[in-house]
Amino acid sequence: MKPLVNRWALVTGASRGIGQQVAQALAEEGCRLILHSRTLDATAPLADRLRSQGTHVHTVAAELSDSAAVLRLAAEVSALCGGTLDILYNNAALMTPYHADWLSVVPADYELSFRVNTIAPILLSNHFLPAMLAQGWGRIVNVTSGIKDQPELMAYAASKAALDKFVRDTAPKLAGTGVTMNLLDPGWLRTDLGGPNAPGAVESVLPGALVPVLATDGVSGRWVSAQDFAGV
Template sequence: MVNAQGRWALITGASRGVGYETAIFMAKQGCNLILHSRSLEHTKIVKEEVQALGVDAYCVQAELANHEEVVAMLDDIEAKATPVDIIFNNAAVQIAYRTDYWQTPVEDFDMSFRINFISIATICHRLIPKMIERGFGRVINTTSGIKNEPEQAGYAASKAALDKFTKDLASRLEGTNVMINITDPGWCRTDLGGPNAPGAVENVIPGIAVGAFVDDKKSGRFLHAQNFTGMTLEAAVAKAETIEANPYII
């Protein structure tokens, strides 16, 4: 199992919901954190909380729909010479629920793909080569189990694109100590999931982060966070490593 103590993790959407839970959990493992949100003010409190747990942390900002801001955020991280060892691409947007899905506006697709896919591809393309050079890296991309809902076509399609992108990259990382996997937090009570979701956001731990700790050099796994609820991290890692890692099958 990977020892995260002293390593650096970038968490997008770290100010609330699943991103917040991930930040607190990783800090408890001794992992230093780069906390992303749309505004530095949004991550101020979580930064104080994780630093109180004894780790180093700083905040970065970017509107993920704006490619120039994503690039500027990555430039900022690079300027600080931070060796990003772990990436949690958590942030996402669910634009709208279109009852008349035949009238879904193109803007739904445009915004969904900008935030849920293009920003993540940009982050991966920028940071994974450096992981390969250093000989270590873990990337966890957050997908969604949503299906058969054309009412949320933009969101669902952007997540499907992310799944395909992740699996294709996984095929190029086999045998390296850089691993990329997919996680699904399930339907949780968050700002995105809404108040009627069946799951408490706390239940995503430790499953949402288990991909950072697997250590068998296999990529392309689908790790559903709810399948690890209540487990110790050690037990969760052992279970995760029994899941087939096939870059071409979800």
């Protein structure tokens, strides 16, 4: 039997791009899905498709730059899954504008990217962790980025680096608990965020994107590069 059958999974940013791929893959593993984006309309086509394939699906909406909305989302998701979410896939993110004048600092870019890309995943992780720890099983995946040497995109890059720090410094707390928290670097892929010039197809995020969910070694704080598994 597949190990994730009937596990409850929340995928943030499931309306398109990498999140949609991850949601589809988790559904194929037998998970019950909670699909997030900013509007219910945006996840409706995927929800319809997954339901037609026999998957149990809910859709939820929240603007992740609003911390109060993130906490409301967390409570709604806990209620939908009866108290304990099994898999949290923190995928949603935005990329702030490219500043050719890389020495300019735009505080609003930093504030927005940290709210959506760092604070929201941390709030969601910390909300769901206690119930995961109580049941002795849970998987949290935080989607990061291999971006480097691009100060033109520093607000985005720094928000991901802060998320990496959160995952790595939380990892020791999870040792031996049955709950893991890891990082997934999808690679540079053709999505709305990655743009049309990215070298990789969005589908190449699989099967690597599920590696930190399916791992049974109990290790947290690991950086998983999806492209290491592409075509496997």
